[in-house]
Amino acid sequence: MPSGxxxxxxxxxxxxxxxxxxxxxxxxxxxxxxxLPPNQxxxxxxxxxxxxxxxxxxxxxxxxxxxxxxxxxxxxSCFLIGEQNSVWYVFTVQTSGSLCFTxxxxxxxxxxxxxxxxxxxxxxxxxETDPSLEVACNFTYNMGCxxxxxxxxxxxxxxxxxPCLQVQAGRTYxxxxxxxxxxxxxxxxxxxASSAQxxxxxxxxxxxxxxxxxxxxxxxxxxxxxATVDPGDFxxxxxxxxxxxxxxxxxxxxxxGEFDNSFDLIVSPPYxxxxxxxxxxxxxxxxxxxxxALLSTGQVQLPPPPQASINTHAPQCExxxxxxxxxxxxxxxxxxxxxxxxxxxxxxxxxxHRYQDFGSRQVQLVIRDVFGCQxxxxxxxxxxxxxxxxxxxxxxxxxxxxxxxxxxxxxxxxAAVTQYSWYLADGTRYDNVWSPQHQFDQPGQxxxxxxxxxxLGCRDTxxxxxxxWPLATVDFLPEAEVCIGDSAQLINLSAMPGGFPNDSIxxxxxxxxxxxxxxxxxxxxxxxxxxGAWPVTLTVETNRGCRDSLTLDQIIHQPPPPMVVDxxxxxxxxxxxxxxxxxGGLTHxxxxxxxxxxxxxxxxxxxxxxxxxxxFYAEVISEMGCVSPRVPVYARHHPLTEGELILPNEPLxxxxxxxxxxxxxxxxxxxxxWNFGDGQTDSVAQPTxxxxxxxxxxxxxxxxxxxxxxHRWSSTVVVQQHAFVAVPSAFSPNGDGFNDELFVAAGDLxxxxxxxxxxxxxxxxxxxxxxxxxxxxxxxxxxLPPGVYVYRVSGLDHTGNPLDQVxxxxxxR
Numbered sequence: 001m002p003s004g005x006x007x008x009x010x011x012x013x014x015x016x017x018x019x020x021x022x023x024x025x026x027x028x029x030x031x032x033x034x035x036l037p038p039n040q041x042x043x044x045x046x047x048x049x050x051x052x053x054x055x056x057x058x059x060x061x062x063x064x065x066x067x068x069x070x071x072x073x074x075x076x077s078c079f080l081i082g083e084q085n086s087v088w089y090v091f092t093v094q095t096s097g098s099l100c101f102t103x104x105x106x107x108x109x110x111x112x113x114x115x116x117x118x119x120x121x122x123x124x125x126x127x128e129t130d131p132s133l134e135v136a137c138n139f140t141y142n143m144g145c146x147x148x149x150x151x152x153x154x155x156x157x158x159x160x161x162x163p164c165l166q167v168q169a170g171r172t173y174x175x176x177x178x179x180x181x182x183x184x185x186x187x188x189x190x191x192x193a194s195s196a197q198x199x200x201x202x203x204x205x206x207x208x209x210x211x212x213x214x215x216x217x218x219x220x221x222x223x224x225x226x227a228t229v230d231p232g233d234f235x236x237x238x239x240x241x242x243x244x245x246x247x248x249x250x251x252x253x254x255x256x257g258e259f260d261n262s263f264d265l266i267v268s269p270p271y272x273x274x275x276x277x278x279x280x281x282x283x284x285x286x287x288x289x290x291x292x293a294l295l296s297t298g299q300v301q302l303p304p305p306p307q308a309s310i311n312t313h314a315p316q317c318e319x320x321x322x323x324x325x326x327x328x329x330x331x332x333x334x335x336x337x338x339x340x341x342x343x344x345x346x347x348x349x350x351x352x353h354r355y356q357d358f359g360s361r362q363v364q365l366v367i368r369d370v371f372g373c374q375x376x377x378x379x380x381x382x383x384x385x386x387x388x389x390x391x392x393x394x395x396x397x398x399x400x401x402x403x404x405x406x407x408x409x410x411x412x413x414x415a416a417v418t419q420y421s422w423y424l425a426d427g428t429r430y431d432n433v434w435s436p437q438h439q440f441d442q443p444g445q446x447x448x449x450x451x452x453x454x455x456l457g458c459r460d461t462x463x464x465x466x467x468x469w470p471l472a473t474v475d476f477l478p479e480a481e482v483c484i485g486d487s488a489q490l491i492n493l494s495a496m497p498g499g500f501p502n503d504s505i506x507x508x509x510x511x512x513x514x515x516x517x518x519x520x521x522x523x524x525x526x527x528x529x530x531x532g533a534w535p536v537t538l539t540v541e542t543n544r545g546c547r548d549s550l551t552l553d554q555i556i557h558q559p560p561p562p563m564v565v566d567x568x569x570x571x572x573x574x575x576x577x578x579x580x581x582x583x584g585g586l587t588h589x590x591x592x593x594x595x596x597x598x599x600x601x602x603x604x605x606x607x608x609x610x611x612x613x614x615x616f617y618a619e620v621i622s623e624m625g626c627v628s629p630r631v632p633v634y635a636r637h638h639p640l641t642e643g644e645l646i647l648p649n650e651p652l653x654x655x656x657x658x659x660x661x662x663x664x665x666x667x668x669x670x671x672x673x674w675n676f677g678d679g680q681t682d683s684v685a686q687p688t689x690x691x692x693x694x695x696x697x698x699x700x701x702x703x704x705x706x707x708x709x710x711h712r713w714s715s716t717v718v719v720q721q722h723a724f725v726a727v728p729s730a731f732s733p734n735g736d737g738f739n740d741e742l743f744v745a746a747g748d749l750x751x752x753x754x755x756x757x758x759x760x761x762x763x764x765x766x767x768x769x770x771x772x773x774x775x776x777x778x779x780x781x782x783x784l785p786p787g788v789y790v791y792r793v794s795g796l797d798h799t800g801n802p803l804d805q806v807x808x809x810x811x812x813r
Contacts, residue, residue, distance in 0.1 A: 036063060037063070040062060041066075041223070041260075042088055043086060044067055044088065045090075047223070048088035048089055048090035049090070050091065050222070050287070050288045051089055051091035052288055054191050055189070055190050057186075058189070059106065061179050061182075062179065063085055065084070065086050068124075071124060071128055071176075072127060076129075077115055079178065085180075086179070088176055089174065090172065091199075092170070092171070092173075093171050095197040096196060097166070098194055098196060099167045099173075099196055100151060100152050101150045101191045101194065102154075103149050103177060104147070106185040108147045109142065110185055111142040111181045112179055113138060114178070115178075116134070116135050116136045117133045117173065117174050127174075136165060138161070143159055145157035145160065151163065151164055164193070169196075177189065200287070200288075203287070203291045203294050204224060204287045204294070205221050205294040206220060206281055206298060207220060209279055209300035211300060211301075212265065214266045214267060214371065215243075215245070215266050215267035216264075217263070217264050218234070218262070220261045220263075222261060222288075224259060224261060224285050224293065225287065231244075231245040232282075233283030233285055234280065235280045235282055236265055236278070238275055238278060239271075240271060240272055245266070247266040248264070248266070249263070249264045250262060259288055265279065271302060275301075275302060276299050276300075277301075280295075280298075281297075282295065306331035307329050307331060308327070308331075309328055310328075310363060310378070310379045315383070315384050316381075317456065318355070318358040319459045319460045321383055322352050323340075323352065323353050324350060325346075326349070327349070327365060331367060335367070336349050336351075336365065340353045340361065341361030355381075358384055358385045359382075360382050360383075362378055363378060364378040365377050386460040387409065387452045387454040387458065388411075388412045390409060391408050391464070392405075392406045392408060393464060395467060397440070398471070398545065399469060399470055399548075400548075402437050402438070403439070405435055407434045411454060413454075417453070418455055419452070420451065421451045422449070423448070424438060443471070444468055446465065446466050448464055469542070470497050470546070471540075471547070474549060476490055476550065476552065481557045481626070483556070484528075484556055487526065490524055490526065491522070494508065494538065505540055505542055508538060508539060511536065512534065528554070528556045532556055533555055534554045535551050536553070536554050557624065559585055559620045559622040559627070559628040560620070561619065561620060562579035562585075562618045562619070562628070563580040563581075564578065564631060568707070571611070571709070572611060573610065575607040575635040576606055577607065579603060579604075579620075580603055582620065582622065585620040585621060585622045585623065586601055586621050588618065591617075593632070605633075614635040615634055617632055638705065638707045639666075641711040641712065643664050643665025643667065644663075645661060646664060646715075647659070647661055647715045647717045651719060651720040652717060654747065655724050655747065658689070658690050659690070659699070661699055663701060667703075668705055668706040669703045669704065670705065671683070672687075673702040673703070674687050674701055676689045693719070696716060699715055700712070723748040723796075723798075723801065723803050724747050725744055725752075725754075727809065732811075733777075733783070733811070741775050743771075748798055749796070749803065750797060752769065753767070754766065754791060755792050756774070759790070764784060764789070765779075783813075785811075786812055789808065789811060790806070791808070793805040
């Protein structure tokens with residue numbers, strides 16, 4: 001929860017109460033006020049309103065959430081459903097102190113919420129993903145206090161108000177205010193209780209110059225008040241001048257807004273050539289807080305005006321012609337207007353157009369660039385004639401019957417036919433087959449298309465629709481679960497498909513699959529003497545003479561044995577044996593294959609804890625009373641604990657008592673829990689551990705195998721102390737407070753002596769206690785010269801073992 005927030009009620013009651021409040025307010029006549037239009041600039045964080053005064057009076061509420069409606073994530077904020085009908089405010093603290101503010105709805109029943117973010121060193125996009133930016137938030141529904149909410153330390157309505165915040169100079173904050181009730185009434189935002197100064201006193205400046213069709217676009221570092229901008233505030237000069245700034249326009253100001261940060265300079269006369277142009281801010285324009293902009297001079301590179309052109313096209317044939325028009329020129333185009341010369345046009349950048357007859361056409365293109373500049377170009381396109389395609393075919397055929405397509409293609413315009421192809425609606429294609437034969441697998445209306453080409457490479461097509469009479473939908477119902485020795489009844493369900501009311505079934509006959517059959521019986525009864533799947537075939541004929549057959553299996557049932565699941569369990573746990581019957585069947589369990597009375601009748605058998613393997617037997621009795629074979633089911637356990645935890649036989653000794661235990665086992669282990677006996681643990685498969693104190697330790701391993709079964713191992717390791725002395729390689733007794741003295745690190749010593757010698761062998765220093773400190777002076781207290789000295793350490797450890805160590809020390813000044 002962000003700092004300064006209070007606990008929230010659960011989402012379901014909160015949302016339910018808010019839905020009820022919404023429904024009650026929906027008929028309120030106070031909402032007859034007009035809301036502000038959606039997507040006001042300040043409804044997005046990056047265009048937040050600067051705080052330039054203590055009190056903001058907003059008489060009309062905001063609607064929508066701006067161009068970026070998901071700037072606040074419900075996963076990171078107390079705004080559980082994000083911002084609603086919101087507006088943003090921004091301020092940079094000028095002097096440190098307390099930040100206190102109150103939001104006071106015009107309609108005291110309105111439910112306003114708020115969230116405050118510290119944006120110092122961040123940008124608006126970080127709010128959605130970084131939960132640490134939210135410093136205070138309140139999403140509580142209106143519980144009274146005239147709907148007042150804010151960071152004001154009010155104690156009479158603590159649930160919908162938060163404590164004031166301490167803020168520091170230089171930090172930037174953004175405040176989001178959301179109207180959950182979506183009413184039309186506004187609010188008053190009051191910062192007057194704050195002791196910190198929040199006002200903006202930074203002057204704006206020109207941050208960008210861009211091309212405009214009629215001059216240039218000037219961008220400021222922040223929003224500029226529309227009322228402070230006029231043409232006399234700017235000068236424009238460059239090739240082809242002199243120029244006068246005739247007008248200044250902006251999107252927000254033109255729509256009735258109060259401010260904008262981008263303004264278009266309209267110059268007179270219009271510039272006519274590319275080059276470098278100079279724009280100078282010469283007048284006083286101010287930001288929302290009254291700070292005048294810094295006067296500045298800038299240059300913008302303006303390209304030449306747009307030049308229209310059209311890509312060229314070779315002649316195309318009348319049939320299937322497609323002209324892909326495009327603009328190959330250098331101008332960056334934002335709008336296109338095509339006239340294809342046949343009464344049709346397009347506004348696409350690269351339209352594709354098809355002409356309905358041959359001939360020549362004049363195509364015209366008007367282009368406009370991003371600033372509204374335009375130019376016009378035209379070109380001619382030619383469409384050539386093609387051959388005449390024609391064929392004949394039967395008007396109707398039966399489904400799956402073979403028929404012939406008779407080719408009647410003829411040349412036209414003196415160009416011989418060179419190629420032809422057939423395209424059928426079922427996806428079939430025949431190339432250069434004069435009169436192909438074909439059949440359709442499904443009934444219905446099918447279009448057949450013939451495509452022909454002539455010596456000019458032009459083509460023509462001809463198509464006809466063929467009717468394919470349906471076959472009957474052959475269907476019958478075998479009897480379910482017929483036991484051996486029982487008769488099976490077969491029911492004819494054949495019918496005609498929909499959409500063919502004049503077609504009907506006139507005859508049918510049966511083949512039972514065992515060398516016997518029957519005539520036109522709707523529900524014949526037949527006796528089979530062997531279990532299995534018998535292929536029964538029903539053949540049906542329609543009044544159109546179309547025949548079709550269907551073969552289905554009549555099952556003579558002896559139920560299959562149960563599907564056995566006898567997954568092994570960990571040793572000492574109960575086994576859950578499953579004998580899954582076919583649908584509708586019952587599983588009977590037996591302790592012996594010869595028993596006649598079951599020990600249990602259900603699909604799952606819960607055994608006693610499995611210590612030794614055991615065998616049970618299961619069979620299925622179907623709903624028809626048929627009995628399946630009896631099958632064995634095994635109660636088993638997974639492998640038992642085996643292997644050895646190997647630790648060093650010899651004691652570990654300081655200064656580096658490192659333990660690397662080794663587990664030798666064939667088990668497939670997945671999880672490990674090591675206890676090294678000194679309060680330290682690890683969870684890796686092959687750990688290493690360094691002991692801090694000498695002692696005897698019991699090392700334990702609890703591991704879980706791939707089946708989830710636990711296994712335990714333990715062993716003992718001994719850690720003993722060992723004498724040591726660590727001597728630095730250099731020191732610098734120069735009085736700078738860093739490395740001015742020589743001292744050593746030692747352990748487990750009963751006797752100790754260190755002596756330092758000059759290179760001529762003369763002793764210059766000696767110590768008999770390991771906690772000595774030497775400042776590089778002689779016995780007479782004189783500083784020794786820089787150089788390399790030899791030391792020797794001798795002594796005994798607590799077990800009487802001798803220590804003899806020789807090395808060099810560099811003395812630096």
